[in-house]
Amino acid sequence: MDQENEITLRKLTVDDVDDFMVWATDPKVAHFCSWEPYASVEDAIAYIQNVVVPHPWFRAICLNNRPIGAISVTSNSGADKCRGEMGYVLASAYWGKGIVTKAVKIAAKMVFEEREEMERVEALVDVENGGSHRVLEKAGFVREGVLRKYFVQRGRIRDMVMFSLLRTELRD
Incomplete structure (x- = not known):
């Protein structure tokens, strides 16, 4: 990506609700997510x-x-504070352009820099979501295995693939 198309991460605010609605109302984006597409700006706010x-x-x-x-990463406590789970969504108009791969790399680097207790970032991906599998692998994550009957999505029990990136594996 050239400098005219810079990918950055920043906090999302209520002022971003119109942009949020672009991906949050898209059934293609929500397909592998736990949430249904948003129907109202009020719900998004x-x-x-x-x-x-x-x-x-x-x-x-x-x-x-x-x-x-x-993109988000959870913050755990107690014995689980050494790991967090990453999740991400992207407006479908931008799929296939390397944007999420770059965002995942940036996010992992930021999280490891900001949280000294964090040693592992995990991502759980539906077995049928090949696009996300490729994103994570290109970002340096390792496929650990399939978690069978792990997640209920819209009333269906789904198998999920566990990917992880360790602090020691982080690369540019």
Whole structure:
């Protein structure tokens, strides 16, 4: 990507709700997600205020500072504080351009820099979501295996693939 199309991560705010609605209302984007496409701006604003803003690590994936997706990493406590789970979405108009791969690399680097207790970032991906499998592998994540009957998505029990990236495996 050239400098005219810079990919950055920044906090998502309520002011970004119109951009958020582009991907959050798209059934193609929501297909492998746990949520249904958003139907109202009011629901999106409530989500941003109640979930995104207080989230420990939730960022907008921006193209030239305009949100085109989102990426997050959970913050665990106790014996699980050494790991966090990454999730991401991207507006379908931007699929296949390497944007999410770059965002995943940036996010992993940021999380490892910001959280000294973090040693592992995980991502759980539906077995049928080949695009996300490729994104994670290109970003340096290792496929660990299939977790059978692991997740209920819209009433269907799904198999998930576990990917991970260790702090010691981080590369540019």
